[in-house]
Amino acid sequence: MTLNEPDPDQNPQEAGQTETPESLTGLKTGRPNRDTLEPARWTIRGVETDTRLTIEKAAERSGKTLGQFFNTELREAAANVLKKGHQPPARAEDLGDLFEKIKSELRESQATELQSIREAIERRPASLREWLFGKRL
Secondary structure (H helix, E strand, C coil): CCCCCCCCCCCCCCCCCCCCCHHHHCCCCCCCCCCCCCCCCCCCCCCCHHHHHHHHHHHHHCCCCHHHHHHHHHHHHHHHHHCCCCCCCCCHHHHHHHHHHHHHHHHHHHHHHHHHHHHHHHHCCCCHHHHHHCCCC
């Protein structure tokens, strides 16, 4: 053994690796090595509590685990987003404006239909005789 080679009995690290204390670098040492072939776990930050609860309830109602739910439903939703022209589902806050717009369009349509019905009632014959022979002048 030469002077430059690390002594494996004194330093359990592999030859060629150096140890730098975290306090000197200011950086974290990184992710630990994985010993299993199990898929990596995800951590998704910024998910609102309401969203998380909704997803958990949906998965439970569909009889799936969260992983199964994500693999089927979320994959399908993501595939639809990738399709051209797809609109994402509306949030509850966005539905208020959409509801008001649809309601006003429905009222306009009903008013137009009601006006045409009133005009048809005014033009109808007053009796069977008038319907058969027309109005007398």
